[in-house]
């Protein structure tokens with residue numbers, strides 16, 4: 001009998017088992033505030049990534065598009081059922097709610113006082129705030145956040161897509177916990 005080739009794509013049951021292992025080794029609570037993120041494909045994509053990284057809650061703020069939007073479903077692919085989310089409220093209210101729920105609030109934005117994402121402390125219970133496609137995080141949002149982190153860019157671009165920024169930030173928050181657990 002031939003040994004199975006380890007370099008093959010995992011089957012869905014193998015992926016479920018792998019995810020379960022990572023879930024057991026992940027304690028930090030992760031949440032998001034999406035301030036006026038309106039593109040339905042961005043919203044769907046952020047929800048899918050949030051579900052993958054075990055985000056507990058997403059607060060929508062400003063005029064953010066809810067994941068129930070039919071176009072958002074094209075990228076969310078039903079994963080929005082796996083993440084608790086709240087209808088849009090003013091951003092200061094969303095920040096207050098996150099803090100009352102025990103989260104430190106870190107805005108992901110390019111500001112004068114922002115620290116590079118890989119140097120930001122994203123451990124523990126952290127709520128990341130992403131801003132709108134057009135105007136970014138509002139002054140009220142930046143005022144309310146506990147700190148700000150930015151994603152360093154090498155190329156001549158002003159910013160990355162908000163769903164990509166959300167994915168990079170969630171991955172970095174988890175990476176920091178997993179790296180510190182590995183000692």
Ligand SMILES: C[S@@+](CC[C@H](N)C(=O)[O-])C[C@H]1O[C@@H](n2cnc3c(N)ncnc32)[C@H](O)[C@@H]1O
Nearest residue numbers: 108109130131135136137150151159160162165
């Ligand atoms: C497309 S950007 C907004 C850009 C907007 N045109 C501006 O200049 O303010 C949308 C959101 O993605 C996030 N984002 C994109 N690139 C980023 C970066 N390099 N560092 C931190 N956040 C970033 C921020 O949350 C931002 O509010």
